[in-house]
Amino acid sequence: MVALYGSVHLSFVPEFSPGLEGVVAAETAVSEVDGANGRLIYRGGYLIEDLAPVATFEETAYLLWNGQLPNKIALETLRRQMTSARRLSDSARGAMSALDAQTDAMDTLRTTISAQGATKTLTTPSLEEAIALTAVVPTIVAAAHRRAKGIEVIAAREDLGHAANLLWMLEGKEPSAERVHWLDTYLVLLADHGLNASTFTARVIASTGSDLTSCVVGAIGALKGPAHGGAMYAARTMLDKIGHVDNVEPWMQKAHEEHRRFAGFGHRVYRTYDPRAKILRELAQTAAPDLYRLAARTEEVALKILHEAHPERPNATNVDFWASVVLTGVGIPKELFTCVFATSRVAGWTAHVLESLADLRIIRPASLWKGPQPGIKPLPLADR
Amino acid sequence: MTGEFVPGLEGIVAARTEISLVDGANGRLVYRGYVIADLAEDMSFEEVAHLLWYGRLPTRAELDALTLELAGSRLLTRAAAATLNALPTDADPMDVLRSVVSVQGLEHRLEKPTIPLAIHATASFPTILAAYHRRRQGLEPVKSRADLAHAANYLYMLNGKEAPLELVRALNTYLVLLADHGMNASTFTARVIASTDSDVASCLVGAIGALKGPAHGGAPSQVMDQLEQIGTPENAEQWMREARRRKVRFMGFGHRIYRTYDPRARILKAMCERLNPTFFALASKVEETALAILHEEHPERPQATNVEFYSAGVLQAIGLPKEFFPPTFAVSRVVGWTAHVLEQVANNRLIRPQSEYIGPEPRKPVPLAERI
Secondary structure (H helix, E strand, O other): OEEEOOOEEEOOOOOEHHHHHHHOOEEEEEEEEOOOOOOEEEEEEEEEHOOOOOOHHHHHHHHHHHOOOOHHHHHHHHHHHOOOOOOOOOHHHHHHHHOOOOHHHHHHHHHHHHHHOOOOOOOOOOOHHHHHHHHHHHHHHHHHHEEEEEEEOOOOOOHHHHHHHHHHHHHOOOOHHHHHHHHHHHHHOOOOOOOOHHHHHHHHHHOOOOEEEEEHHHHHHHHHHOOOOOOOHHHHHHHHHHHHHOHHHHHHHHHHHHHHHOOEEEEOOOOOOOHHHHHHHHHHHHOOOHHHHHHHHHHHHHHHHHHHHOOOOOOOOOOHHHHHHHHHHOOOOOHHHHHHHHHHHHHHHHHHHHHHHHHHOOOOOOEEEOOOOOOOOOOOHHHH | OOOOOOOOOOEEEEEEOEEEEEEEOOOEEEEEEEEEEHOOOOHHHHHHHHHHHHHOOOOHHHHHHHHHHHOOOOOHHHHHHEEEEEEEEOOOOHEEEEEEEEHOHHHHOOOOOEEEEHHHHHHHHHHHHHHHHHOOOOOOOOOOOOOOOOOHHHHHHHHHOOOHHHHHHHHHHHHOOOOOOOHHHHHHHHHHOOOOOOOOHHHHHHHHHHOOOOOOHHHHHHHHHHHHHHHHHHHHHHHHHHHHHHHOOOEEEEEEEOOOHHHHHHHHHHHHHHOOOOHHHHHHHHHHHHHHHHHHOOOOOOOEEEEEHHHHHHHHHHOOOHHHHHHHHHHHHHHHHHHHHHOOOOOOOOOOOOEEEEOOEEEEEOOOHHOO
């Protein structure tokens, strides 16, 4: 192989880490995934298991954006800013109604956010925009859901918090405090997670000096991938296929023999049980007791099979597995799982973009040439 | 295992590729083994698209098939056309492109990226931009003409009449020159999105967002802004020295990779001289002055003119308003984006780098009631 890379001809082949595994692509104070110790740390130094019991999604978003938890006054201000930014613009509404009602909700979200942010002049990402984008996501998710079902879209309710209002707009009735708590906990847990693929996408787009809408739209596109945000849907689908506790062992054995991957297991960074999965597993017991029993048995069998096959690998349950059970308990249809993930992660995406502005430098890596030796002369069309 | 943080991932290999090579030391851009200077003047955009997607130049029959497929995929879907019409007429054309591409690809749902999907997406870009260009002027969109090739048809749909051959050739060369360029930020964005097994529309929408940034595709319109401010060649020296005192950046200069004159800029410069003499008179004087000033400031740096600088003059000669410069860049680069997406999924691994935590050590949160 000719070692040509970027600007330099090298006498050696530079190291290439597929998937940029282990490559440090940013310095960040927004969050830290301490995989070796199974810790997720949010901005300010808070362990996720300490934060989840005491903070709502709004407080968490404030923390990720501002670097500290809000006091009562700051939280009230943020809530007001968010409730007043829940409405779609005319162009966003127009774009949404242009779409077929059965469109995948993530496609609707990507398109509507893009239209909502279609502006005359390029704007530098700001905290106000981050708040507005975060506030409007549930409006789109709920509208996409109700359009698909052929029922009328419901307006937001100003007296409800972020999680409660999403459920209100989805269902048109006031949700129980319990379900709001489960959803809110999910939203807190998933709000940020280091340089995952969608967050990294947002940071790459931001690095060109582009606007916040472009960053979020790109991140939604990345989150849509089954290897990223689509994993919850896959986990829930697998549980549906297994169907019954007695069916777990034979189903999993057969799947393993057919080299099918178990959805909801394995993570590149964690070497221990994902701390978010631990919290969601607890919640799942009360949120969805029946599905919990099936999932717990599935987990047990999956981990046993995976351990037998690869005793050297830390094949722990990932967050998507238990999140899919909790969201089922909340009453979210599985077609909306990835969108609900986006509802949470948009706080992290925007926090990362805002952080990156302080020292903006275009992210433009190198590539390793494995094509033919340069300088072949093209044959004219007639001679080919 | 975890390495040092390298800002901007400069010099970090993020992919193995056989699509294009930016050989910065020698000032060469290579598509699939062919040096750009050997392709630029003689190849049609369709031939180069075939080269980037399939890895080789087409035979006559293959070229005819691709040309036909492209021409047959230009029509917007009903949803895409309706989205376009829902957007405000003063919106940045890049925002319109981003929003409509997000819809145009929808019929394909979560299909794995394929060459036909790449062709369909590529075919739709000029239609979207031309329709929006006309909508802004209160005009109906013009139906595409199957007998016209990609470049000619774009100009036809923009203006409602056939463009002179000279301008068609100029646009074709521009589209060939800009079709791919290694691991630039928008292409890299498309590959990161593809690495999650997402769909072509998501990859393209992300790439358009990245291209919009002034540090990437947004630069040519800024070149135009700066030249307009300078006004005349006589004014260049004084304006630029004064600008420098105010730390104003000269638009269209410097590149992370090239250590010599950008081979694309060289070709575009010659085209500018021929097609846009007024622009050229001002631009060449500004270039000369900029390079002299930059050299005085940083004699150690190779401060060459980049591709955006003379792109501006060529696109202006073609008759495009400056806010259509970045999306016309996308009309070309969509070929490279999709080629890279296909290469990424052929041998995929989720692109998920690490970050280095620079925040405080773990501590306990204070409950809301106790926070001051």
